[in-house]
Structure formats: structure tokens, C-alpha cells
Amino acid sequence: MNERILRVLEYTKIKEQLLEHVSSSLGKEKIHDLKPWTNFEDVNHQQNSTDEGAQILRLKGHVPLGGIRDIRASLKRSEIGGILSPEELVDISTTIHGGRRFRRFIEGTLEDEIELPILADLIEQIDPLQEVERKIKDCIDDQGHVMDTASPALRTIRQQLRSFESRIREKLESIIRSSKSQKMLSDAIVTIRNDRYVIPVKQEYRSAFGGMVHDQSASGATLFIEPQAVVTINNQLKETKSKEYQEIQRILKMLTETVAEVSGFLSHNVTVLAEIDFIFAKARYSHAIKAVKPKINDNEYMNLKRARHPLISADEVVPINVELGGEYNALVITGPNTGGKTVTLKTIGLLSLMAQSGMQIPAEEESEVTVFESIYADIGDEQSIEQNLSTFSSHMTNIVDILDRVNFKSLVLFDELGAGTDPTEGAALAISILDYVNERGSKIVATTHYSELKAYAYNRKGVMNASVEFDVETLRPTYRLLIGVPGRSNAFEISKRIGLNEKIITDAKSHISEDNNKIDVMIASLEDAQKRAERERAEATDIHQEAEDLKRDLEQKLKEFEQHKEKLYEKAEQEAKKSVEHARQEADEILKELRGYQKEYGNVKEHKLIEAQKRLDEAAPKRNKALKTPTTNKKAPDNLKPGEEVKVLTVNQKGHIVEKVGSNEYQVQIGIMKMTVKANELEPIKSEKKRETKPFVKVEGSSVTKPELDLRGERYENALRAVDKFLDDSLLAGYPQVSIIHGKGTGALRTGVQSLLKEHPNVKTTRLGNAGEGGSGVTIVGLK
Incomplete structure (x- = not known):
């Protein structure tokens, strides 16, 4: 990469912009000496290091690189026996401190599990040298004054x-x-x-x-x-x-003397810190121009997506798409002057130089570049008055030098190839030059006015036409690069738009050969087809993006629905647990009473109490995570009978049918809990022998020997207390129905009993006795 090429492609201006982002003179020196690397491993390493710096800036927003100085001259003087000034010693102290502070910063970043292999290796090479820093700070303050202490x-x-x-x-x-x-x-x-x-x-x-x-x-x-x-x-x-x-x-x-003893370590620290400053200067510049890390290959393949010239303001630059090394190795760009052909050449060359210098490029993600051993460019007017060379001679002198050096690892950029001489001879010479360079495997981008080169791409393998678009309506270039479409002069259309006499334009067209007219019509058709294809592609992209957005929105709503459903299940489970816990507490109170009866009467067996407690514990609903919704499409079982054992699918619990309460619903006893369940949410347990529903606790020899209570002759208050206790005892005894004899009399006792029964939680139904049961002197009670 010679200096003339770097100057022509404006690489030196990029370095000037890069200098604005350094933190020390060490980084400035690195940038002044910067030239593109030509080895694949070196380029890949430099790109990776810049990417690590960009990652840290995205995550942390800054890096602590203050206080670092170029102390190499002071270190040299210390080695040869000179005495350093207080100011020089302060610079050494701040540089030691700056290196150690940056090392701590990166070590803290690595603790966030961020992969930074290059920076991690660099900070490992920074020697802390805390003792040297301490000695200097004990003697000299920050202003370079030797202290009394x-x-x-x-x-x-x-x-x-x-x-x-x-x-x-x-x-x-x-x-x-x-x-x-x-x-x-x-x-x-x-x-x-x-x-x-x-x-x-x-x-x-x-x-x-x-x-x-x-x-x-x-x-x-x-x-x-x-x-x-x-x-x-x-x-x-x-x-x-x-x-x-x-x-x-x-x-x-x-x-x-203390500094001289560690001058070797300090010198290496300076070298490492210079590299670090250089890395973060590239990273900051990348952020400033909205650049991305390109893919690097060693296959002579380039694919720039929406690439932008970094020296043109973001409001004016027009992105271009360029591919070389795939289906074709040479790109011939035609089109009018001031249409952007030269900018396209410079963008391709400059972005290649930037990538090979370890800088990220202003383009879209997934852009790809290769590593060229050399980049050659013949751009602009190189006429030399001193050498008495014409424009054509100057160009040819440069081209001759290029032709002597090119190989398959070269990128060659020709601007207006063959210009400055007779058009016929210039076009023929341009074709020969392109053939010569193409045969050597170089990647070529050439701009030209010659119409002969429009047909060249159709007759040569590995060569593609391109053009810069021109808007005839506005008489202005759009600067868009159209791949596969040769350019047109648009002279007749432009002349017509600016008011040239129609007769003159018609007469001029008659001087153009029929073949040329056909070519112009074909090119116009290609341009229209490409524009239409691009519009349709843009529409398809928009539709695809809308579909992606809709998909993400639906996925998010589905996720929110699942989360909401999960919360509802958890809430239902908690409520069920509370209900069971409440029932367990009531049952515990009953069991305590029974144990009291056991002590008093000695007829309640302990193992019966333990069994009742165990069954009570098992009655708690357990949520089946895999079964979050009832299986409603399962065929509903027919003719379930009271007492039949079933599995309730919604809560994954076993229970017994109490009775059918509707055309498609059953009341099921699950432990001490009763619930109404749809038929299709029940599954008969056929593998187990059906058992009759038994009460949780059988009270043997209790005061309830038969399912009836005779209140005749009792005082009103005593009678009501007796009814309440009788109902509890009957429930524990497992009686489905009991009789309460209150007599006919004045009807006061009957009214009080029936009022109590209406409010009692364990009473299901009440009615007066039939003629054979005692008539209105008896109330028949159905228990739950």
C-alpha cells in the first residue's frame, strides 16, 4: 500500500478523524504509524480487538484511560544515569496508576462473564508496580513539588x-x-x-x-x-x-534509581497501554460513524451491504451494495458525470483499507470483506506539468505501474479507464487492460463513458455491468448503484426536458444506428425491471417485517396468557388449600372432642382416629402440573351410581359419587369436601373393588343409638341445645337421615327446631313426618 494510493483513497483523512478519539500521545503515535495489514491473521486479530473495545463502550459507556503519559524518554534517561525531574517522576507515577486502574476496570468487566480474550491478555501484561508508585507519591505531590516529608x-x-x-x-x-x-x-x-x-x-x-x-x-x-x-x-x-x-x-x-530498576517493566507497560488506547480510539470512532464489524475472509470475496462513504455526511450519503469475487470478479460502472461513480470507487477502496486497518466499516451487519495484499487505484487527473505529460499519458504511466504488480490478491480501481484519447482507441485499450487484469485474478472495479464497455460485460465471463441511476424528471443523479444494468447517456431525454426543439432531437436520433437504439431500449427496460423488482422486494420486506412483528406480538400475548393462567391456577390451589385447612381445623376440634369421649366412655378406638386423620390429610387437593385444564373432549361416563369410586380429573383426586344433581353433573365426596363436577371430568375406577361410602369416624357405643331424638317434655332452650349436639353426633355416626320428635302441642317447639335446622350447616333437607312417621309431631332431617 503506497502513500499515493492511501492519499488518493482519502485514507489519511480517516486517520485524522481517528486521532480525535485517542486519550494519550501513545495512541496518537500508533495512529500516525497506522497502515493496513495484509495478513489475514493480523487483520482478524485487529478486528476482534476493536470489537471488544466496542462491546465495553456499549456496556459501560466509558473507559478509564486518563493519566497515561509517554514516559519512554524519561525511562531512557534513568537507564543511562540521568536524574529525572519531579515532573517526569509524577508522569511515571500517574502512568503506573492509570495502567493499574484500567486493569481493575477490565477485571471487573470480565466478572460479568463477558468474553474479552484480547483485552484480558493485554491487562495480564500490565505490571502493577505499586511500590514504585508509592515511593514517588511519598516524596512528590501532584504538582511536581518535592514535599517536606x-x-x-x-x-x-x-x-x-x-x-x-x-x-x-x-x-x-x-x-x-x-x-x-x-x-x-x-x-x-x-x-x-x-x-x-x-x-x-x-x-x-x-x-x-x-x-x-x-x-x-x-x-x-x-x-x-x-x-x-x-x-x-x-x-x-x-x-x-x-x-x-x-x-x-x-x-x-x-x-x-528506583525507576531505572524497573524500566523494562515500565517500558512494556507503556507499549501495552499504547495498544489499549489505539483499540479504544478505533472503538470510539466506530461508534461515531455507526460502523459494524465486518466478516473477514481469505477467499478473495467482498460483499458490502448498504455501505456508506465515511467522509460524506449522514444526511447526504447514499448507501451502495457491492459484491465481488462471487459470480463475477470485475464490475464495470457506466453512467453520466457527477453521478457518483468515483465516490463508489473510493467507497469500495476506502472501506477495504479501513477493514484491513482493524477499523469497523460504515455498512450493515453481515457485510463481508477480504484481505488484499495490495490495492491499486487510478483515480483523478494525475497530469504532471513538470514531466510534460498529458492527462492520458499520466493515467497510462500509472496504469503501466499497476499492471506490472497485480496478482490474484489485488484490488484494482480504474476511474474513467481509457479516457483522454480517441474514443475508439481508448475503448479498445480499456477492454484489453481489463482482460489483462482479469486474467490475473484481480478484483476490478472500473468506471467508463465508453458504450463499447457496456457490451463488454455480456461477452466476458466473470464481468458484471453496473450503473449509477439518473433521474430524468429532476435532471439530477440519485447516486444509487444499480448492479446488472449498464448506464445510459440520457442525452436526448435531458435535452427534451430542458426545452430543445423536438425536431432537432428526432433528427439526432436518426443519426444513431438501429443497434444502438435497441441497446438503449434494452437498458431502459432493464432499469425499469430492476426498479420494479426493488420496489416489490421492499414491499415484501415490509410485509415480512409486519408478519414478524405480529408473530412476536402474538407470542408475547400467548406468554402473558399462560402466565395469567398459571397465576389463576396457583390462586385456585391456594384457595382450595385454605378451604381444606379450614375443614381440617374443624375436624381436629371434632377429633379432640372424640378423644374426650374416648377418655370418658373408652369406646372410640385410637387406630380409627389415626385413620380418620390420615384420610383427612389425603383429602387436600394436589395440583397436577401436567394437567392444567380438564379433559373436556373425553367421553363422559354414563350411569354413575351413588357410592361408586371415581377419579376427579381436574384436581387429580379420588372420591365417591354422592348423587346426580343435573343432567350432566354429579356431587362427589372427596375426603370431607363435597364438590359438583361435570360428568366428562370424572373417570370411574374400575380396577378397584367398589366400596360403600363410609363415614370418616364411626362412633361406637355413643349416646346416639338410633337416628332419632325425642324432645317431648324438654324445656325450649335445653331442647335446642340437644338438637345441635344430636345433629353433630348423627353426622359423625354417618346417618344420612334422622328424625326429631317435638310433638304437636302449641307448635312453639316445632317452630324453634325448624328455625335452627334452616341455619344449621350440616342440614340438607327438612320435612314434617308422613302419616306413618308421626305427622306434624316429627321433623325428618336429611344430613349432608
């Missing part, structure tokens, strides 16, 4: 300096405050000349203070005199300052 001797010396300065100022201030001295002074101030404290004295009072004259004003009217009273102290101050300088030099020498 750098050594005990320096602290003592500076205390002496402050003492001498204070004594001198006190003596001089007493002189200038004296009323006797004030008339002799030009100004009542204490100042410094030749590093000694002096006062400004009028020329005529020179001998009044004695001492030494160190300076005088421009007019000679004022002398700066060191009075005899402070000469001795000033001498002591100067001697102490000399000691201070010697102690500072000793400290700086000690620190320089």
Missing part, C-alpha cells in the same frame, strides 16, 4: 529556611515601617533581587542603610539595597537553600 533532613532544612525568611522579613518590615526611613524609600515594600531580600531606596539615600546594591530601576532613581542588618541572615538563608537543593537532588537520584 520526602526525608527527615529536608524537613529540618525547610524549617530553617522558614525561620531565616521570617527573621529577614521582620527586620526589613521594621525598617520600612519606621517614619525616619519612609521618606528615603521609593515604596514601602520588601522584594527580592538575585535571590536575596531587598528594599527600594531612593538614589540620594544610598548610604543611609549600608549593605549591598543588587539592582536599580530603569530610570536609576531607585536602588534595590540589601541593608547591612540582614546581610548575615541572607547569607545563612542562601547557604540553607543550597543544602535544600542538594537534598532534593539526592532524593530525585534515589527515585530515579
Whole structure:
């Protein structure tokens, strides 16, 4: 890649833009020296490193690269025995700190499980050197001032300096405050000349203070005199300052020797930090131009999708699609001037150079580039007045040089190939040049005005026509690149639009051969077909995108529905559990009562109580995750009979049929819980022997010996309490129906009993007895 090619393709301008994104002079140096790599592994490594930097900027928004300095000259001086200045030592300290801070930053990013193999390897090479940094910071502050704490001797010396300065100022201030001295002074101030404290004295009072004259004003009217009273102290101050300088030099020498001992590590740190700054400069530039990482191949194949020239503003640039190395190796672009042919050439060449320099390219995802060993370009007017060469000669000199160097790993860009000479000869020469380069396997993009080259692509294998679109209606180019369609001059259409006489245009057409007219008609047809195909493709893309959006929307709604359904199931399950828990608590109270009866009567068996508790626990509904909705399409069982054992599919529990409550529904007993279930949600259990429904607890020898209660002769309140207890005992005994004898009498007792029965939770039905059952003196109660 010679410098002329880089300049012609405006690669140097890209480097200037890249320089705006560096953090240190180290990165600037890397960019100044930057040239495209020509080795596939190198290019791939550089692209991967830029991509890692771009990932971090997307995730973190910034990188801490402040404080890094180019300290290589200082390191060299330390190695040869020089003494580094405080400022140089501060730069070394901040560079050590900056490297260690960046290392911590990347290590923290890696903890987020982000793959950064290149940066991880670089930070491993950064030596922390904390001890060197600490020694420098203990002696020198951030402003480059050697601190009193750098050594005990320096602290003592500076205390002496402050003492001498204070004594001198006190003596001089007493002189200038004296009323006797004030008339002799030009100004009542204490100042410094030749590093000694002096006062400004009028020329005529020179001998009044004695001492030494160190300076005088421009007019000679004022002398700066060191009075005899402070000469001795000033001498002591100067001697102490000399000691201070010697102690500072000793400290700086000690620190320089410390730096020299680790100069090799520091030098390597600088090299690594320069590479890191370079990586993030490329990443920031990528973000600025909205670039993407291209696919890199070593197969001489290029496929740029909606590629944009990075030096043209985003409001004006027109993206292009270019493919080379697949079906064709050469692209011949025709079209009018100012239509964008040269910009297309430069975009292809410049994006190749950027990709091979490790920079991401302004194009769409999935764009692909190859690694060229060399890129050649003949673009623009290279006429040389000094060499007395014409435009054609200048172009041919450049082309001859290109032809001597090209191979199958080359990209060759020709702008207006064969221009500047006789059109017939120029076209023939252009065809021969294209054939020569094509035979060597190079990838070619050439622009031309010659109509002969439009037919060239149809007669050569591996060559494709292209053109830049021109809008005849607006008389302006659209800058769109049309692959597979040769360009037209559009001279007649343009002339007609701007008002040229129709007769002249018709006469001009008669001078064009019939073959050329047919070619123009064919090209126009191709342009229309391509535009129509692109419109239809755009419409298809929009429809596809709408379908994708609709699909995502439906998937999201289905997901939300499933989540809502899951919540409803969980809520139902929780409510069922609460119901069972409530029933269990009531049953526990009953069991406690029974155990009380057991102690009192001794007739309730313990194993019966345990069995009842176990069955109660098993009655809790267990949700079947796999069965979230009832199987409604299953054939409903027919003729289920009371007492028959069934499986309730909706809750995956066994139970017994109590009775049929509708044309298609049954009441099912599940443990202590009764529920109404549709027939198609039940499954008969045929494999097990049917058993009669038994009560949970059988009370043997209890006070309930028969299913009837005689209240005749009882007081009203006692009678009602007896009814309540009788119902509970009858329920535990398993009686489906009981009789309560209250007599006819005044009817008050009957009314009170029936009122209680209506409110009792375990009463299902009530009726007065029939003629054979005692008539209105008996109430028959159906229990749940």
C-alpha cells in the first residue's frame, strides 16, 4: 500500500478523524504509524480487538484511560544515569496508576462473564508496580513539588529556611515601617533581587542603610539595597537553600534509581497501554460513524451491504451494495458525470483499507470483506506539468505501474479507464487492460463513458455491468448503484426536458444506428425491471417485517396468557388449600372432642382416629402440573351410581359419587369436601373393588343409638341445645337421615327446631313426618 494510493483513497483523512478519539500521545503515535495489514491473521486479530473495545463502550459507556503519559524518554534517561525531574517522576507515577486502574476496570468487566480474550491478555501484561508508585507519591505531590516529608533532613532544612525568611522579613518590615526611613524609600515594600531580600531606596539615600546594591530601576532613581542588618541572615538563608537543593537532588537520584530498576517493566507497560488506547480510539470512532464489524475472509470475496462513504455526511450519503469475487470478479460502472461513480470507487477502496486497518466499516451487519495484499487505484487527473505529460499519458504511466504488480490478491480501481484519447482507441485499450487484469485474478472495479464497455460485460465471463441511476424528471443523479444494468447517456431525454426543439432531437436520433437504439431500449427496460423488482422486494420486506412483528406480538400475548393462567391456577390451589385447612381445623376440634369421649366412655378406638386423620390429610387437593385444564373432549361416563369410586380429573383426586344433581353433573365426596363436577371430568375406577361410602369416624357405643331424638317434655332452650349436639353426633355416626320428635302441642317447639335446622350447616333437607312417621309431631332431617 503506497502513500499515493492511501492519499488518493482519502485514507489519511480517516486517520485524522481517528486521532480525535485517542486519550494519550501513545495512541496518537500508533495512529500516525497506522497502515493496513495484509495478513489475514493480523487483520482478524485487529478486528476482534476493536470489537471488544466496542462491546465495553456499549456496556459501560466509558473507559478509564486518563493519566497515561509517554514516559519512554524519561525511562531512557534513568537507564543511562540521568536524574529525572519531579515532573517526569509524577508522569511515571500517574502512568503506573492509570495502567493499574484500567486493569481493575477490565477485571471487573470480565466478572460479568463477558468474553474479552484480547483485552484480558493485554491487562495480564500490565505490571502493577505499586511500590514504585508509592515511593514517588511519598516524596512528590501532584504538582511536581518535592514535599517536606520526602526525608527527615529536608524537613529540618525547610524549617530553617522558614525561620531565616521570617527573621529577614521582620527586620526589613521594621525598617520600612519606621517614619525616619519612609521618606528615603521609593515604596514601602520588601522584594527580592538575585535571590536575596531587598528594599527600594531612593538614589540620594544610598548610604543611609549600608549593605549591598543588587539592582536599580530603569530610570536609576531607585536602588534595590540589601541593608547591612540582614546581610548575615541572607547569607545563612542562601547557604540553607543550597543544602535544600542538594537534598532534593539526592532524593530525585534515589527515585530515579528506583525507576531505572524497573524500566523494562515500565517500558512494556507503556507499549501495552499504547495498544489499549489505539483499540479504544478505533472503538470510539466506530461508534461515531455507526460502523459494524465486518466478516473477514481469505477467499478473495467482498460483499458490502448498504455501505456508506465515511467522509460524506449522514444526511447526504447514499448507501451502495457491492459484491465481488462471487459470480463475477470485475464490475464495470457506466453512467453520466457527477453521478457518483468515483465516490463508489473510493467507497469500495476506502472501506477495504479501513477493514484491513482493524477499523469497523460504515455498512450493515453481515457485510463481508477480504484481505488484499495490495490495492491499486487510478483515480483523478494525475497530469504532471513538470514531466510534460498529458492527462492520458499520466493515467497510462500509472496504469503501466499497476499492471506490472497485480496478482490474484489485488484490488484494482480504474476511474474513467481509457479516457483522454480517441474514443475508439481508448475503448479498445480499456477492454484489453481489463482482460489483462482479469486474467490475473484481480478484483476490478472500473468506471467508463465508453458504450463499447457496456457490451463488454455480456461477452466476458466473470464481468458484471453496473450503473449509477439518473433521474430524468429532476435532471439530477440519485447516486444509487444499480448492479446488472449498464448506464445510459440520457442525452436526448435531458435535452427534451430542458426545452430543445423536438425536431432537432428526432433528427439526432436518426443519426444513431438501429443497434444502438435497441441497446438503449434494452437498458431502459432493464432499469425499469430492476426498479420494479426493488420496489416489490421492499414491499415484501415490509410485509415480512409486519408478519414478524405480529408473530412476536402474538407470542408475547400467548406468554402473558399462560402466565395469567398459571397465576389463576396457583390462586385456585391456594384457595382450595385454605378451604381444606379450614375443614381440617374443624375436624381436629371434632377429633379432640372424640378423644374426650374416648377418655370418658373408652369406646372410640385410637387406630380409627389415626385413620380418620390420615384420610383427612389425603383429602387436600394436589395440583397436577401436567394437567392444567380438564379433559373436556373425553367421553363422559354414563350411569354413575351413588357410592361408586371415581377419579376427579381436574384436581387429580379420588372420591365417591354422592348423587346426580343435573343432567350432566354429579356431587362427589372427596375426603370431607363435597364438590359438583361435570360428568366428562370424572373417570370411574374400575380396577378397584367398589366400596360403600363410609363415614370418616364411626362412633361406637355413643349416646346416639338410633337416628332419632325425642324432645317431648324438654324445656325450649335445653331442647335446642340437644338438637345441635344430636345433629353433630348423627353426622359423625354417618346417618344420612334422622328424625326429631317435638310433638304437636302449641307448635312453639316445632317452630324453634325448624328455625335452627334452616341455619344449621350440616342440614340438607327438612320435612314434617308422613302419616306413618308421626305427622306434624316429627321433623325428618336429611344430613349432608
